[in-house]
Every structure is written in structure tokens, then in C-alpha cells.
Amino acid sequence: MLKKIILSCLTTLFFTNYLFALNEPHTVKVLETKNAGAYTYIKVKENKDNYWVAITKSNIKIGQTITIHEQVWMKNFKSKALNKTFDKILFAQIPNKAISGSNNIHNIHGKMIKKKQDNQLKPNPTFNDNLIISNSKPIKTTISNLYTQKEKYKNKNVEIQGDVLQVSNKVMGNTWVKIYNGKDAVKFRSPNEDEKVAIGDKVKVIGTINTNVDYGYGFKYEIIGVNGKFEILN
Incomplete structure (x- = not known):
């Protein structure tokens, strides 16, 4: 159902293989699960889109509908435990499994991500490019x-x-x-x-x-x- 927003850039800034997310919640359906080490990897469906998500190890079942909150997208992420490379994967948290702060995103890459956020992640002046606002009667x-x-x-x-x-x-x-x-x-x-x-x-x-x-x-x-x-x- 969700399709395209009128903004050129948001807080999505690239740092090598990292793409920062918005902590926006997504309600998704679980298609596949794999437990590996401290994580549960889940393939999910959101509307017409399928993608992989990594969360703190949890008891998630196929067919279940859950809400996830974005932490950070990673490109070309290799899971040694699964011996699998994901073209793109979302590291996220779920309710009651909160991960405290940017410096503790699944206990990986935290300090580097925190430093980049502190030093470089600033409001993008092109946030409202092409935004259409009407003065018409509702x-x-x-x-x-x-x-x-x-x-x-x-x-x-x-x-x-x-x-x-x-x-x-x-x-x-x-x-x-x-x-x-x-x-x-x-x-x-x-x-x-x-x-x-x-x-x-x-x-x-x-x-x-x-x-x-x-x-x-x-x-x-x-x-x-x-x-x-x-x-x-x-």
C-alpha cells in the first residue's frame, strides 16, 4: 500500500556500507526465520515488498505479524554464522527487545555508527524538495x-x-x-x-x-x- 514519498533526501545518508534509518515502525509478516548466534534473521513481507531483517534473538514464528523499528540498513552484509551475504538487510528492534542507543545496535559496529551520527548525521536541507502543499478547501x-x-x-x-x-x-x-x-x-x-x-x-x-x-x-x-x-x- 505504501508507495513513494515526495522528498529527495531524508535522514538516509550513506557511510560506506551503512544507511541510517528513521526508527520508523513497520508492521510486517514473517515469511522465513533463521537463528544464528545472538540474532534471529527473518525474511518479511511488507505490502508488496520482501526483505531481510536482523533482530535480537527472539522466538518468532513463520506467519506471525510483528512490528519492527528501524535501526540501521546494511549493504552487502555477510553473516558468518549463516555463511550468507545479504545484498541489503535491516537491523531492527522489536517491542520488549529494545536496544539502547545508537552505540548498541545489536552490539556490532556501534561505536563507528555512533561517531558518524554524532559528527555527520545532520538535517538535510533538501528534505522538502518537490513537496506539494495545497491551500485548497479540504x-x-x-x-x-x-x-x-x-x-x-x-x-x-x-x-x-x-x-x-x-x-x-x-x-x-x-x-x-x-x-x-x-x-x-x-x-x-x-x-x-x-x-x-x-x-x-x-x-x-x-x-x-x-x-x-x-x-x-x-x-x-x-x-x-x-x-x-x-x-x-x-
């Missing part, structure tokens, strides 16, 4: 309609309601909120990095719909709302 609609009538709402302001599934504050000066209507979900980006919404809140949001945007490495959005203004209803 059209009241539903999340499902955004997908079935995408061209109708493209680059226009909408007003929708839903339940909050995910919240990520302080992401490059924004808050990212995923809302759900019982069938479909969509993400809205608020320019308020301290947006006071929480998982489980029923909200109304007004924002501009941007479509078919991509900033790489799995961050693809068919539809995303930008310049979101939230109101808690319950």
Missing part, C-alpha cells in the same frame, strides 16, 4: 477513497478521520502518524515535531495528498499526507 473523504480515487485527491487538501496506529515524533522536524479506518491505512506528516497524538487516539487530520513518491530503501508511498494538522476526537 475535501471530506475516507482513507479507502484516497486509494480508490487517487487522481481525484492528488495534490489537494483532504479531511479524514481514523485511529492512530503509529507515531514517530522528531523525524527531521516532523511527526509521522499512521492512521487506520479498519480496512486501510495512510501516513500523514505533521510539521509539528512534537505532535501530541498517541497510538489508539481517534483523530481528524487535514493535509495535502502527495502521490507516487519515493526516497529509496523501502520508503515508498503510493499516497502520503503532508502538512498535516491533527485534532484528537476522543
